[in-house]
Amino acid sequence: MHVMQSSPGAKTVIDGKEVDYFCGCGYYDFHGHPEIIDAACQATRLFGMGSATSRSGYGDNPVLLEVECNAAKFFASESALYYVSGYLGNAILLQGLRDDYDIIFYDQESHFSVRDGIAVSGKTAIPFSHKDADDLKKQMALHLKPSQRPLLICDGIFPISGEISPVDDYLDVLAPYDAFTICVDDAHATGVIGEKGRGTYEYLGLTGPHLYSSGTLSKALGGYGGIIAGKTQWIERLKSNSIIPFAASPPPTPAAAASAKGLEILHANPQLRKKLWDNVHYVKGKLRALGLDMKDTPVPIICLSSAKINIEQLPARLLDRGIAVSRFYSGGQSYSSVPKGGAVRIAIFSSHTTEQLDRLAFEIGNLM
Ligand SMILES: Cc1ncc(COP(=O)(O)O)c(C=O)c1O
Numbered sequence: 001m002h003v004m005q006s007s008p009g010a011k012t013v014i015d016g017k018e019v020d021y022f023c024g025c026g027y028y029d030f031h032g033h034p035e036i037i038d039a040a041c042q043a044t045r046l047f048g049m050g051s052a053t054s055r056s057g058y059g060d061n062p063v064l065l066e067v068e069c070n071a072a073k074f075f076a077s078e079s080a081l082y083y084v085s086g087y088l089g090n091a092i093l094l095q096g097l098r099d100d101y102d103i104i105f106y107d108q109e110s111h112f113s114v115r116d117g118i119a120v121s122g123k124t125a126i127p128f129s130h131k132d133a134d135d136l137k138k139q140m141a142l143h144l145k146p147s148q149r150p151l152l153i154c155d156g157i158f159p160i161s162g163e164i165s166p167v168d169d170y171l172d173v174l175a176p177y178d179a180f181t182i183c184v185d186d187a188h189a190t191g192v193i194g195e196k197g198r199g200t201y202e203y204l205g206l207t208g209p210h211l212y213s214s215g216t217l218s219k220a221l222g223g224y225g226g227i228i229a230g231k232t233q234w235i236e237r238l239k240s241n242s243i244i245p246f247a248a249s250p251p252p253t254p255a256a257a258a259s260a261k262g263l264e265i266l267h268a269n270p271q272l273r274k275k276l277w278d279n280v281h282y283v284k285g286k287l288r289a290l291g292l293d294m295k296d297t298p299v300p301i302i303c304l305s306s307a308k309i310n311i312e313q314l315p316a317r318l319l320d321r322g323i324a325v326s327r328f329y330s331g332g333q334s335y336s337s338v339p340k341g342g343a344v345r346i347a348i349f350s351s352h353t354t355e356q357l358d359r360l361a362f363e364i365g366n367l368m
Contacts, residue, residue, distance in 0.1 A: 002324075007032025010351040014324055020356045022346045023326045025159075027192055027300050028272050029351040030222020036261045043257030050252040055245065063256040067217070067225070070263035074191075075198050075229035081238055082256070084248045086187050086216025086226040090117030090153065092245065093183045093214055093228065096238030098123075101151035101181050103144060105136055107165065109337045111155050114185055118153070130337075133169035140173065149179040156200030156213065157188035158337035160328050160345050162301030164193070167211075168204050183212045190215030190227070191266050193298055197273050203298075221266065223259025225251035276300055276350035279357060283348055286361035290368060300348040304364075306341035314344050314367055321363050 006013035009029040012021035030036055043063045053059040064082055071080035083092060094104070094117045104118055108127035118125045126143045129135040136152070144150055152174060154165045167184060174180040186199040194202025197220075201211055212230065217223040228238065239245055250256070266272060277298040284294040284302065292308055304311065315327045326345045328338040346360070 010349050010353070010356060012324065014319075017322070019319065019322045019324045020352075020359065021324050022348065022352075022360060023324050024347055025188065025219035026222065027220045027276055027347065027349050028222065028266065029349055030220070030258075030262050030265070033222055033262075033265070035265065036222050036258045039261035040254035040258040044254045047253045049254070050249060053249070054247055055250050056247075059250060061253065061256075063253055063260060064250050066260040067223075067227070067256050067263070070260050070267070071227045071229055074196075074263045074267050076196075077229035077231070079232040079235040080227055080229040081235050081245060082217075082251065082259070083226045083228075083245045084251055085224075086214070086218055087113040087116075088244050088248075089187075089214025089216070089226040089228060090114045090183065090185055091120040092117075092226070092238060092242045093212055094118065094121035094123070094151075094153070095242035095244070097151065097181055097183070097212065098241055100149065100179070102148040103150055105139055105143075105150055105152050107131065107154035109155075109158060109161075110153065111159060111185055111187070111336045113187075114153055114155065123151075131163060131166055133166055133173050136170060137173045149181070150174060150177060151181040151183065153183040154185070155188070155337070156184040156186040157193065157299055157301070159188055159301070160335055160343055161303045161337040161339060162297075162299045162345075163295070163337070164189075164200060164203065164297055164299060167200060168206060171206060171208075174210075181210050181212065183214070186213045187216040187219060188299075188301065190217070191220035191262075192273075192276070192300065196270070197266060217255075217259035217262060221259055221262035223251075223257075223262045224255035225259055227259075272350050276348070279350060279352050280348050282354070283352075283357040283361060286357065287364065290361065290365045302346040302348065303339065304344040304346070305339045306343070309344060309364075309368065311342050311344050314364070317367050318360075318363055323360055323363060 051059040067082045068080040104125040109130040189199040191197045
């Protein structure tokens with residue numbers, strides 16, 4: 001086990017040594033951003049660690065409301081719901097939408113939070129092969145009764161493989177049905193893909209009344225807690241249909257204040273997204289030149305599988321050279337979306353310098 005002894009950023013102190021850091025999900029270096037830390041400290045002095053009650057009574061404070069207001073601005077929606085953890089977003093969506101669907105179809109590689117959310121919903125759920133719209137069609141033909149309304153749920157961006165779900169293809173499969181719903185877990189897409197950073201639907205150019213998503217403020221946005229944006233009436237329905245926002249304490253004040261500030265900074269600084277995408281494009285080009293397959297997407301997650309890389313050795317040998325990347329095993333209790341044989345996951349930040357990206361590619365090339 002390693003110990004992180006600074007805030008995570010392009011340079012991070014691990015086990016007492018500063019390294020070039022390519023792990024985790026802090027794609028904009030926000031977790032140590034001075035304005036975000038100041039906002040968290042200031043709000044905590046004013047409002048304490050939290051309201052010590054759920055939001056149903058006197059539990060709202062100006063910081064929680066500010067997160068929702070900033071999120072509504074960020075996503076160009078009427079309203080937003082801020083809740084205790086991004087992990088619970090899928091459960092909230094599936095409970096909140098319970099009157100709109102009868103049976104769930106889900107990508108079999110979906111994140112744990114999707115599968116736990118399905119369990120909480122109590123509805124029948126059928127898996128389909130990873131990212132496979134043809135299999136979705138097949139499973140729907142096999143399991144959907146004529147009177148039933150389908151709901152599809154999947155990750156927008158898969159956390160380890162960095163793949164984007166082909167939601168446009170899923171929509172083609174579902175469109176012939178009178179009533180259908182699509183839910184996307186946008187934990188890794190929130191603030192990252194789409195012209196304005198609004199996530200998978202924006203990236204794929206999809207809009208429509210049947211499309212819902214949940215996001216997190218704990219990754220790119222530098223705060224903590226889950227966020228769902230949408231029309232006011234619908235957000236109110238989620239609140240009354242799902243027990244989670246009603247019965248759980250809201251996120252603590254410092255996390256909320258950091259989230260509000262993270263949303264504000266990213267919204268006001270589109271150049272950060274551009275810098276992130278430029279860095280992703282640049283380093284993927286370098287890795288492609290080494291003969292590694294790289295999908296041409298703006299996703300800041302690079303997944304090296306065992307086909308060309310010794311994934312057992314690469315992370316330790318890179319760490320010896322002052323570069324931290326993550327290794328994930330496949331099978332058993334592995335993380336969702338790890339390719340067969342395991343993978344090395346490399347996270348790119350907007351704050352990585354060209355020199356850091358060059359050195360990463362150079363050292364990987366040396367170790368191939
Ligand atoms: C796809 C996906 N969904 C949900 C979550 C949970 O988000 P949070 O950690 O902010 O609760 C994660 C966390 O890693 C994730 O990767």
